Amino acid sequence: MGLQAYLILAATVFCIGLFGVVTRRNTIGILLGIELMLNAVNINLVAFSHFNATATGLVFTLFTICITVSEAAIGLALVILLFRVRRTVMADHLDLLKG
């Protein structure tokens, strides 16, 4: 398969993740959508790296994976903290800053 097929696959997964982020009510559901989007970007990086025969994309993917894992740990810690304070993880109910 050509590079185009991989890029279209990644774009599809990215848009599905975006759909999840904008439609989910549960904060954990939103985080799952973000994971999908970051994952799609990794497919792009590895595909470009493969078709241009360089290792740079793979190094970038390695960095992205590490950053995503940190993001998941911090994001979920925030969710647990929010739950402790507000007793809910629904994004609609977290409107403390709304004027």
Next chain:
Amino acid sequence: MLSDIAFWLLSVMLVGSALAVVLSKNLFHAVLWLALALTGTAGVFLLLNAEFLAAVQLLLYAGGVITIVVFAIVVTERLVGERLSQTSRGVASGGLVAAGLLWIIVNTLMQRPLPVTPLPQISDLTRVVGEQVLTTFVLPFELLALLMLAAMLGAIYFARPED
């Protein structure tokens, strides 16, 4: 030919499980579908000759992230019962935004001449990745170590017992 079949199978698996992640009513099921989607991505990496990244993907994502998310669900919700079911809002407008973005990206990709066959591959890719991480990209690598330390300290700080 075999890699084409593998690509289509992995694509169907990846897109199907990704759709299940965002559409599943049960949050716990959504996490399990995400695990399948991440495993499918590891398969795509294997198809692109990135064996090392496929292993990292399985260990860190499918192993680590899924475990953390399941822990978060156990802490904030009950695993069975009414509270776990989740609803979506603005499905029509959200779908419109996602489909519009997909249309723009695919249109752009179609207009560009992109390589169909890969260039001759580097032999021993994993060794090259390791060398690049410790030479060209050594500063981002060290910053990444700092980031992971900060994330670990932050997570411990957030999770501390209330006093």
